[in-house]
Each structure stands twice: as C-alpha cells, then as structure tokens.
Amino acid sequence: MSSVIDLDMLKAFGQIAAPAGIAIGAFLYLGRDIVARNIFPTLTRQHAYHVIIALAFMAWTVALAGIGAWTYVSTHQGRAGEDSRESKSNLPPLPGDTGWIFAGYFDIAKEVFIEGPYVSVQSTVTRGHRRFVEVGDTVALKVARDVHIVDYKRQGAAQKLVPPITKGIIDEYDKTGVRLPAGTELIVRDVSEGKWPDSPNGALWLRVVYVPK
Known part of the structure; x- marks a missing residue:
C-alpha cells in the first residue's frame, strides 16, 4: 500500500514540477542574459541587491503561474471527462x-x-x-x-x-x-x-x- 502511495505522490510531484521547471528555466535563461550584460559593477550595492531580489521574486512568481495554469487545465479536463462519462452512464436503457x-x-x-x-x-x-x-x-x-x-x-x-x-x-x-x-x-x-x-x-x-x- 505504501509503495503505491509513494508512486502516486512521485507522479503528482513530477506533473507539478514539469510546468514549474519549464517556467523557471525560461526565466533563468532571460536572467542569464541580464547578468551577461555585466551591469552589476555599475550599480551601487543597494541597487544590485534590489535587482537580485526582483529576479528571485519574478522567478518564484513565474513558477507559481506555471503550477497554477497546469492545475487549472488538469482539473477542468478531468471534470469534463467525468461529466461526459457520467452523462452517458445515466442514460436509460432502450x-x-x-x-x-x-x-x-x-x-x-x-x-x-x-x-x-x-x-x-x-x-x-x-x-x-x-x-x-x-x-x-x-x-x-x-x-x-x-x-x-x-x-x-x-x-x-x-x-x-x-x-x-x-x-x-x-x-x-x-x-x-x-x-x-x-x-x-x-x-x-x-x-x-x-x-x-x-x-x-x-x-x-x-x-x-x-x-x-
């Protein structure tokens, strides 16, 4: 029983991690481009700190957005399939x-x-x-x-x-x-x-x- 639960949990985590990972990866790609421009030496310590915090916040926000979008689509697709199956099973016999x-x-x-x-x-x-x-x-x-x-x-x-x-x-x-x-x-x-x-x-x-x- 525990092995089945573990597998289900791993599957759920994998499905959630996939969109989050894609979203974070895309954002980090953009962040790397920003860092490559070598703008930090021209900033004060306080400004550089704010830039790093902003990048971290945006990466977290993008990840949450990816998880939210995946959850919304998965939930509504699942409900649509259940409704379709339920409506067919409720038909009276001919x-x-x-x-x-x-x-x-x-x-x-x-x-x-x-x-x-x-x-x-x-x-x-x-x-x-x-x-x-x-x-x-x-x-x-x-x-x-x-x-x-x-x-x-x-x-x-x-x-x-x-x-x-x-x-x-x-x-x-x-x-x-x-x-x-x-x-x-x-x-x-x-x-x-x-x-x-x-x-x-x-x-x-x-x-x-x-x-x-």
Missing part, C-alpha cells in the same frame, strides 16, 4: 436495445425540413443516397426525444423493427416511456420515410441504438 425517434417533417419536392430536423449528423460512412441521414450515421439529438416502439404497451419490444410510419398515427400504446435528453449520441440502424397520399410532406423516423462505450 427496450430491446433499440427504438424509434421522430426526426422531423420535410417537404419532399423541395427537400427542406418544415419541422426539425431534431438530430444533427456527427459522422457518416455513406452520403448521397438519402436527403438527410443514412443508415450507419452517428447522430446527436438537438432536443429531447421520446423513444417509440409500435404497440409497446401491449406487446413489449416484439415489434421494435417495425417502422412507426406503417401504423400511421402514433398513440399512447407506442410510447416506451424512455425520453432521451438533448445531446444524446446515437447510431442509426434504420431510416423510415412516409407520407399521407394527399400531403406534400414526409415524416422521418430513425431506429437508433446507443453509441458503444
């Missing part, structure tokens, strides 16, 4: 490990969204076959979205692969109770586009899974 989210309405002829899109594409493996999102894309939610599975409240996840658009009108029986927060990253497994015969607009539904950790 019924049957998947589900459908509504991504928006779009004008089919003009190929523009009239509602949404509620997701943004983060990365893609193919592009050009569809007007907005492809199977295999990684998307992030712009707003919170409910997860749907056709007839979930009566059949569970049995119809998890059935696009909601085939049912027509989504109702309370299709809600899984899972609501994903904005910013959730998901992988698209299926894309479903559908419209009523007399409507110029189509609905975009995505079957998604979580991005593997």
Whole structure:
C-alpha cells in the first residue's frame, strides 16, 4: 500500500514540477542574459541587491503561474471527462436495445425540413443516397426525444423493427416511456420515410441504438 502511495505522490510531484521547471528555466535563461550584460559593477550595492531580489521574486512568481495554469487545465479536463462519462452512464436503457425517434417533417419536392430536423449528423460512412441521414450515421439529438416502439404497451419490444410510419398515427400504446435528453449520441440502424397520399410532406423516423462505450 505504501509503495503505491509513494508512486502516486512521485507522479503528482513530477506533473507539478514539469510546468514549474519549464517556467523557471525560461526565466533563468532571460536572467542569464541580464547578468551577461555585466551591469552589476555599475550599480551601487543597494541597487544590485534590489535587482537580485526582483529576479528571485519574478522567478518564484513565474513558477507559481506555471503550477497554477497546469492545475487549472488538469482539473477542468478531468471534470469534463467525468461529466461526459457520467452523462452517458445515466442514460436509460432502450427496450430491446433499440427504438424509434421522430426526426422531423420535410417537404419532399423541395427537400427542406418544415419541422426539425431534431438530430444533427456527427459522422457518416455513406452520403448521397438519402436527403438527410443514412443508415450507419452517428447522430446527436438537438432536443429531447421520446423513444417509440409500435404497440409497446401491449406487446413489449416484439415489434421494435417495425417502422412507426406503417401504423400511421402514433398513440399512447407506442410510447416506451424512455425520453432521451438533448445531446444524446446515437447510431442509426434504420431510416423510415412516409407520407399521407394527399400531403406534400414526409415524416422521418430513425431506429437508433446507443453509441458503444
């Protein structure tokens, strides 16, 4: 146990000493240039003393600034990573490990969204076959979205692969109770586009899974 603590302490001291050493080294390089100018013989004893004290004070200040900067960056990077991991671990499980989210309405002829899109594409493996999102894309939610599975409240996840658009009108029986927060990253497994015969607009539904950790 003591050896582990000693190693951790040495590692911490090494990380702190690195920026402090760089800062002091840089300052001493400048101080050496000042000393090389041989100005001390032209100064009184009191002035020379003040110059030496000033150099020592500035070296200490630079070292503290280096340690402070390192501590600030390390702390905030660590917190950012912890927050990201915590937010991912707090996501609710998807019924049957998947589900459908509504991504928006779009004008089919003009190929523009009239509602949404509620997701943004983060990365893609193919592009050009569809007007907005492809199977295999990684998307992030712009707003919170409910997860749907056709007839979930009566059949569970049995119809998890059935696009909601085939049912027509989504109702309370299709809600899984899972609501994903904005910013959730998901992988698209299926894309479903559908419209009523007399409507110029189509609905975009995505079957998604979580991005593997």
